[in-house]
Amino acid sequence: MDATTLFDPALDTAGLFDLTRPAKDSRIVVAMSGGVDSSVVAALAASTGAEVIGITLQLYDYGAATGRKGACCAGDDISDARAVSDRLGIAHYVFDHESAFREDVVEQFADDYLAGRTPVPCIRCNMGPKFTDLLRMAKELGADCLATGHYVRRITGPAGPELHRAIDPARDQSYFLYATTEEQLDYIRYPLGGLPKTVVRELAEQAGLRNAAKPDSQDICFVPDGDYAKIVRSLRPEGGKPGAIVHAQTGEELGRHKGVIHYTVGQRRGLEIGGLPEPLYVVGLDAEKAEVHVGPKIMxxxxxxxxxxxxxxxxxxxxxxxxxxxxxxxxxxxxxxxxxxxxxxxxxxxxxxxxxxxxxxxxxxxxxxxxxxxxxxxxxx
Structure with a gap:
């Protein structure tokens, strides 16, 4: 199909990618997760007339453990990315990064929880497999830029490219991309940052993409059922060690728990220590002693x-x-x-x-x- 006719000519698709060469002479690599956002980016890129290559990193397939596919870069998502690429007439490649992802992201996630910390694995993933490796691949392929479906804006300022929050505050993903380096930002494009999600879905329908109505992923990709503790316990069985729930001010033992991996700072529900004069919250975790410290909100x-x-x-x-x-x-x-x-x-x-x-x-x-x-x-x- 001729992807250059997918969208209204009034939509400046080339401008979304800030290409320094004519589109017909340019090559764009698109990070494709199988979701609607990255699929629309691929369609927008193809409509510029540039050569487009879609790359999907197979990061994790949780289906064997849960009977479900992950929310990103696994199983059905790879199939969706391939189908979109076929629809657009662009090349598509899948690279197995499960080993690196497990070591850099999943293992670190488990270690952080075991140490009583509250991890953010999506940032770790962006710092490692998604950007570092994809950027290297894109440059090796001679691409003019690497484009992703993240909702942030890349704006050229007096000192060079700047990273800005997305126009749609409900979709803004800048929190997860703060570790983007200046060198990376010079090369990466975020064409969806200036669009609301409703428009992105409309563009997906215009392009005839099969995943136009695909729900947004809500969970961490390797924890599709939301049970973080189960993942940590499978990787670090010692995380399920029971211990005391201790009042941080008085030192009094108020109850018992089944492992610090079930708690995070600020948590109120699930403590099972009723009959107290005021609500108590998790204010600290001592993984070495297997203690959950609780106290009033002011703490x-x-x-x-x-x-x-x-x-x-x-x-x-x-x-x-x-x-x-x-x-x-x-x-x-x-x-x-x-x-x-x-x-x-x-x-x-x-x-x-x-x-x-x-x-x-x-x-x-x-x-x-x-x-x-x-x-x-x-x-x-």
Whole structure:
């Protein structure tokens, strides 16, 4: 089929990819997960008239363990990516990255939970298999750029490409991409960042893509049923070691638990320690002692957080900064105390006490809509 006629000519598809050469002389590699977003990116790329190559990384197939396929880059998703590529008339390749994904992402996920931390494996995946490996492949194929279906915007600023939040706040994925390096950002394109999801689905229907109505993935790809503890226990059986639920202020044992892997900082439900005068929350985990520390909500209030392995995208601005410490939280005003970037450790201080700041999660720093950088939360104060 002639993919250049898929969309309304008024839609500047070439402009979405910021190509420096005429489209007919360009090559675009598209990271295809099998979902509707990356499929639309492939269709948009093909409609420019450029040569398009779709690449799918087979990261994990959880079907053998659960009877279900994963939510990304496994089983049925690969089939969908291949069908979309056939529909668009573009080349499509699948590369087996299960071994690297297991080592870099899944094993780290289990270790973090076992250490009482709250991991964010999607960031680890973006830092490793998805960007590092895909970018290398794209360059080896002589591509002008690598395009993905992430909802963020790449905007050229005075100092070069900048990473900005998506137009659609409900779809914004900038939290998961703070570790993108300046070199990567120079090469990667995010054509969906300026579009609402409703328009993306309309474009999928216009292009006749079979996955146009495919539901969005809601879970971590290798935990499709949402049972994180089961995954951790299968990899690290010691994580199911029972222990005490201890009041963080009094030291009193209030109950017993079946393993720290079942709890995260800020959790209230599932403690099974009723009959107390006030609600208690998980305020800390001591994996070595197999203790879950609980306390009143005020104990979750944090004034500062130490972040490590920091990354900075572009120069630090003079304007006020904000930070997100969870993917679904709103950015809150902060100040930086120390350098940011190059892997350095630094401290962020909250203007107002912030609740539920958990070691293992990421703190992502913004200047307005622009992503300045961020790091992993290593401790709080």
């Amino acid at each position: 979750l209030a944090v004034h500062a957080a130490q972040i490590i392995e920091t990354n900075r995208i572009g120069p630090l601005p003079d304007t006020p900064l904000t930070a997100k410490v969870r993917s679904l939280s709103k950015p809150v005003p902060i100040t930086l105390e120390g350098p940011l970037g190059g892997g350095a450790a630094t401290t962020i201080r909250f203007e107002q006490p912030e609740f539920g700041v958990a070691p293992g999660q990421a703190a992502v720093i913004y200047a307005g809509e622009r992503v300045v950088g961020g790091g992993w939360i290593d401790g709080t104060g």
